[in-house]
Amino acid sequence: MGEEGPTPRGRGWLAALLRLLLLLLLATGIRGSWPVVSRVPAPAPVEAATEEPGRQAGGAQRLALEAVCGRPKVTGKIYGGQDVLAGQWPWQASLLYQHTHICGAVLIDSLWLVSTAHCFLNKSQAPADYQVLLGSTRLYQHGQHTREMSVSRIIVHPDFEKLHPFGSDITMLQLNVPVNFTSYIAPACLPSPGMQLSSNLSCWITGWGMLSEDQHLHSPFHLQEGKVSLIENKFCNILYRRKLSNSKTYSVQEEMLCAGDFSTGKATCHGDSGGPLVCNLLSAWVLVGLASWGLDCRHPVYPSVFTRVDCFTDWIDKIQRLTPPPDPTSAPQTQFPDQPWRTAGSSGHSTTLMSPQTWFLLLFVLRGPQQALW
Incomplete structure (x- = not known):
């Protein structure tokens, strides 16, 4: 990286040594305990065009993508459970x-x-x-x-x-x-493989799904948003095992994650499948999950289950x-996959949000089948 100059004198050797150590640290890619985003901001090395037929500009395209991903130009106060500003979630x-x-x-x-x-x-x-x-x-x-x-x-x-x-x-x-x-x-930015997630991240879901189990989104069908918190898979599995006593095969696996709303208690339901769960990391919004499955939106509501994108x-x-x-x-x-698909449920996923009080009540009031897998 450039030509080396004359050897510094006096205390200059210490500065040179520190600079060398810093370069070694950067070269080895040492990561801290905080989640690291694979495409923000460090550029990936340029790969040969023969290895990337789908990339027209190779490393240059990646650099351009890193400059814009997860950084909406339209900003505003995010409330949750209400209409979204145009351009607020541009992905x-x-x-x-x-x-x-x-x-x-x-x-x-x-x-x-x-x-x-x-x-x-x-x-x-x-x-x-x-x-x-x-x-x-x-x-x-x-x-x-x-x-x-x-x-x-x-x-x-x-x-x-x-x-x-x-x-x-x-x-x-x-x-x-x-x-x-x-x-x-x-x-949106993609996460690093195996990214560690902290429970105090600012995460949001968006979608055009139903407002509740019995209330459709009315014309003009405005995009809705909701703030959610990440939930431990173990706790999420406890909730679903108790609710799905007759369907124990449905569980939150390692390539999934749970999230729920600890603030507004409002819900979005059918029609949100495939939508984003994004979290703010390193001043960019990272695609952490894709809305996958859950129970219906009737009370008591349950956390939503997402495909964990970093996997x-x-x-x-x-x-x-x-x-x-x-x-x-x-x-x-x-x-498509070679083998026929096995239908585990319909495509009308339920993304459920809930208030903090409901989480504590769930452990005591969970009862009855009345479940529906989306």
């Missing part, structure tokens, strides 16, 4: 099936989004039947900042539900053409590197 996308909203999705770069695999159960496997709506906070009301994009490829994780219900519940969507980043369309960061990176760029003139392609 939020609506996954449309034949132009009708079915799930959420999350933009991670100009060509790729992630969502949950169960959103595609019992539906067409043709990418031409799916669209992605970006830059909008209102469903079915397209504005000047809205982009409806066609899908080129649907790549479901090969281990989806092979080991347990909702296991590896993640899917990647490749667009037919890259989307331009704007103040209203921008990607799949390497897989996401591999798909991005090895998948050829889309050809807008060619027909879309689908890549």
